[in-house]
Amino acid sequence: MTSLGSYLHRHPRLRLAGLLSAPLLWLVVAYLGALAVLLVSAFWTVNGFTGDVVREFSLANFRTILTExxxxxxxxxxxxxxxxxxxxxxxxxxxxxxxxxxxxxxxxxxxxxxxxxxxxxxxxxxxxxxxxxxxxxxxxxxxxxxxxxxxxxxxxxxxxxxxxxxxxxxxxxxxxxxxxxxxxxxxxxxxxxxxxxxxxxxxxxxxxxxxxxxxxxxxxxxxxxxxxxxxxxxxxxxxxxxxxxxxxxxxxxxxxxxxxxxxxxxxxxxxxxxxxxxx
CATH class of the missing domain: 1.10.3720.10 (MetI-like)
Structure with a gap:
């Protein structure tokens, strides 16, 4: 631990990167995670009778967007x-x-x-x-x-x-x-x-x-x-x-x-x- 602490002391950029790692991780999870959920849900459909979301892969939504x-x-x-x-x-x-x-x-x-x-x-x-x-x-x-x-x-x-x-x-x-x-x-x-x-x-x-x-x-x-x-x-x-x-x-x-x-x-x-x- 002492050697690691002295190494980080000699390399302030690594110390700064360690401090920023948690906020950056949260940004990746919150932002890119939301985009990933958006992309995945775009391939789902809705049951026309019940109105429930059908969580099965389908290109129907994109087909409608491209053809209409x-x-x-x-x-x-x-x-x-x-x-x-x-x-x-x-x-x-x-x-x-x-x-x-x-x-x-x-x-x-x-x-x-x-x-x-x-x-x-x-x-x-x-x-x-x-x-x-x-x-x-x-x-x-x-x-x-x-x-x-x-x-x-x-x-x-x-x-x-x-x-x-x-x-x-x-x-x-x-x-x-x-x-x-x-x-x-x-x-x-x-x-x-x-x-x-x-x-x-x-x-x-x-x-x-x-x-x-x-x-x-x-x-x-x-x-x-x-x-x-x-x-x-x-x-x-x-x-x-x-x-x-x-x-x-x-x-x-x-x-x-x-x-x-x-x-x-x-x-x-x-x-x-x-x-x-x-x-």
């Missing part, structure tokens, strides 16, 4: 909403983060201002937008707002997840030396050329990091769609409907594997691009 056009349409619609929200967040976040990191003298105040909406209740913010988008509401009377539907869903989700895009980009810009911007200006580069050649390559890993949050959160969201989406259906709504009214947990689990697989493919693509290694 409605599920393909919902998947494509969900992908479109998630991609639109991500693009909108990038377009808004880049100038905001640049102003916060390189222009303003009140960086800490602006960071707190960006974080403040995250402290408010998700439901409160969603219902506040429902009031704004309602017929004869503030946005409808002033701007001719989109009302309820897929446009309202994209708008509200963009508002919800914008801080998750601003903060990684802000962190990336903080690592960008001002001397590079000054050198680019001294060499005669205009603002657009400086952004493309100097700023954007540094920001790409941060943009990918932020997109993981905005894309995944939008892909699986169902609360905002329920509140402002009107008749719009996304993947999250189908999962919720099959858990609730339909009482078909295996089929809900099968549908829930769609965003999981999409995010796995997306993460592999981002990792292959090398962006994650530069974070």
């Amino acid at each position: 056009e409605v599920y393909r349409n919902v998947t494509l619609r969900s992908l479109g909403v998630a991609a639109s929200v991500t693009v909108i967040c990038v377009v808004l976040a880049v100038p905001m983060a640049f102003f916060m990191a390189k222009v303003s003298r009140f960086k800490n105040t602006l960071v707190i201002a960006i974080l403040t909406p995250l402290w408010a209740s998700y439901l409160v913010k969603a219902y506040a937008w429902r009031i704004l988008l309602a017929n004869d509401g503030p946005m409808d009377s002033v701007f001719g707002g989109p009302g309820y539907g897929i446009g309202a869903t994209i708008l509200v989700l963009s508002y919800m997840w914008l801080p998750y895009m601003i903060l990684p980009i802000h962190a990336g810009l903080e690592r960008l030396p001002d001397s590079l911007l000054e050198a680019s200006a001294d060499l005669g580069a205009r603002g657009g050329r400086t952004f493309r050649s100097v700023v954007l390559p540094v920001l790409l890993p941060s943009i990918f990091a932020g997109s993981i949050f905005t894309f995944s959160l939008s892909l699986g969201d169902y609360i905002t769609v329920q509140i402002v989406g009107g008749k719009t259906q996304l993947i999250g709504n189908l999962v919720y409907a099959n858990i609730g009214a339909a009482n078909n947990l295996p089929f809900a689990a099968a549908i829930a594997t769609i965003p999981v697989l999409i995010m796995v493919v997306y993460l592999l693509a981002v990792r292959r691009s090398g962006a994650l290694e530069e974070l």
Whole structure:
């Protein structure tokens, strides 16, 4: 024991790894275990007469998802909403983060201002937008707002997840030396050329990091769609409907594997691009 203690004393990284082993083990059991249960239950079915879950291997749920056009349409619609929200967040976040990191003298105040909406209740913010988008509401009377539907869903989700895009980009810009911007200006580069050649390559890993949050959160969201989406259906709504009214947990689990697989493919693509290694 004495020799082991002295060995760990000489190797602090091993001592730290030992301290973190229990939390990491719990994370693996809780997170990966839940995903494993989700995947296994997706291959079960429900008895149409009794409503009981039949715990026998079957591809019926996935066969239905692949053959029924409605599920393909919902998947494509969900992908479109998630991609639109991500693009909108990038377009808004880049100038905001640049102003916060390189222009303003009140960086800490602006960071707190960006974080403040995250402290408010998700439901409160969603219902506040429902009031704004309602017929004869503030946005409808002033701007001719989109009302309820897929446009309202994209708008509200963009508002919800914008801080998750601003903060990684802000962190990336903080690592960008001002001397590079000054050198680019001294060499005669205009603002657009400086952004493309100097700023954007540094920001790409941060943009990918932020997109993981905005894309995944939008892909699986169902609360905002329920509140402002009107008749719009996304993947999250189908999962919720099959858990609730339909009482078909295996089929809900099968549908829930769609965003999981999409995010796995997306993460592999981002990792292959090398962006994650530069974070």
